[in-house]
Amino acid sequence: MSEQRLTVPPTGRILDMECRCCGGRSVELVIDLTDQPHCNRLVRPDAPAQAEPRFPLRVGFCRVCTMVQIDHTIPKESMFSDYPYVSGTTKTLPAHFSDTSHRIAAAYGLGPQDLVVDIGSNDGTWLKQYAPFGCRVLGVEAAGNVADLAKAAGVPTWQRFFNEACATDILSEHGAAKIVTAAGVFFHLEELHSVVAGIEKLLTEDGVFVVQAIYLGGMVENTAFDQVYHEHLCYYTLRSLSELLGRHGLEVFEATLVPIHGGTIEAHVARKGRRPVGASVRTMQADETRKGFGEIETYRNLAKSVLLLQQKLVGLLEQYRAAGKTVWAYGAPAKGATLLNSFGIGPELVQKAVERNPMKVGLAIPGVRIPIAEERADESPSAYLVLAWNFIDEFLKNPANIAYMAQGGEFIVPVPKVEVVGAAGPRAV
Ligand SMILES: [Zn+2]
Missing domain, CATH: 3.40.50.720 (NAD(P)-binding Rossmann-like Domain)
Known part of the structure; x- marks a missing residue:
């Protein structure tokens, strides 16, 4: 086992894929973590050797839109129908979610008529924090086992994948959402464009989408290559996130970094032109440019750091x-x-x-x-x-x-x- 050696890929190797964000065919391989099993598909210790199938785990950089992504997609039904990660098992996450929900309520005001929808709501840990504000909440969670935990805890939850069709169903049953949140799921999305289109559709006219995703800049600075796994299809900077949202008429108007999962970006998003773009966005944009997060060389250097x-x-x-x-x-x-x-x-x-x-x-x-x-x-x-x-x-x-x-x-x-x-x-x- 320990003879295995990672290598830094040669420059100029274009992956056989369309960019998940812009659709271009200029995604260049920057980190090759070799073939690996799906990380959350735990096996019995006595299962036959090779019981777990292996798939390429390769990271590419889009030379057109700068989106960093993996090329191989394991079908979402195989990854998320029974999910072993439960938000409530550490102390840090509920405290973090409580802080975030209070900030959201303070910034945008929440009353009994308002609806908050959480995409990838897991065991309902985040939505529970909205109880003091008296608003309506709805979780959307694909994994049956954790969706059941949320329902048992009294958090209204739909067990399905969020996408444009799901947004249409929520609209007809509950109306538009003042707040849509997605924490720790946005990089999972196989149906990326359908999900973003669904969010745009679901929001009230001045509604706000709050997204938290592991920050690619933090991964670079921490050599956190272990955030790369088959569930994480895309790795966001403010720039690449803005590229994606902009394709669906949405715009980031506030962006901050929160110290969770070794560095997470929290972006507040509205319909384009609806809210003034804050200084936090310009500051982060300048920071990303200065640190080279839009340059392929940065990710080649990350591959070298992983070897060390x-x-x-x-x-x-x-x-x-x-x-x-x-x-x-x-x-x-x-x-x-x-x-x-x-x-x-x-x-x-x-x-x-x-x-x-x-x-x-x-x-x-x-x-x-x-x-x-x-x-x-x-x-x-x-x-x-x-x-x-x-x-x-x-x-x-x-x-x-x-x-x-x-x-x-x-x-x-x-x-x-x-x-x-x-x-x-x-x-x-
Ligand atoms: Zn692209």
Whole structure:
């Protein structure tokens, strides 16, 4: 496994695809993470070898509209009909959603007649935060298991994919929406143009669409290549997001970065010309230009940084193994599957992953087949590899983890740079 070596693709290799945003055929390969299984399709540890199909995981840059995207699409029905990610399982997300809903209510005013629609509403964590404002809410969630959790919690939820037809049905049943939100789903969308057209259709005349998506600029600055997986079809900058929305008569009028998932862009969007474009948009545009986020070279350099990360992390894990130290993964998030499969890190280096999410326990991370066990208070390894590195601050405040470090335990943080955190603080590798 650990002989696997990533390579930086040669320049000028055009992928056989139409750009998901502009339809052009000038999408050039910039990062090749090799063939990988679908990261959320967890397998039984004893499943036959090769039980999980593998698909290319390649990132391209559109030379026409600058959209960064993967070329291979696993059909959405196969990825999202039964989804193991539940928003409510960490503390950080509900707090974040509460903050966002209060800002939205303060900015645009919400009353009992108003409708808020959340696309990809998961277990209803975000919509629950609107209770104090007395407005009507509706979630749209394709995955039956989490949609059921939302309904059980009293959040009105339609179990289906959001697209133009769904928007038409919502309009006839509930009327137009003052606010449409989409958090952490906008890069998933196979029917991208149908979804954006549906949002435009669903909004009231002065309605606002609030979108949060992992920010490509943050991925570049954090070397967060592990955000690349088959579910994430597009990776947005303000510029590429604006290109997409502009094709459907929509315009970003406020844009900010929020510190979640290692850097997320939050854009407030209205019909073109409907609201004045704020200074935040011009500031971010200038920042993106200065940092080269619209230049292909930036993404070639990211590929080189990923190779360095692989050398450091695999080298460190081999040292731990040689010293007889045990390493377990702390959590088994989707991004962990990308990191482990890209770097060829299997059970010989990381014996198991421990998880709080009962839907994952007893299964294994696909591809590398690291088994997932329940987190238990009475056993711990020499070090944990923190795959959900974006939640590291929350983990380090946990009293059980403070006690673990006091007894000599360590956390290996793989991204943005390889670091080992122990009782004495972080040390770079
Ligand atoms: Zn394009």
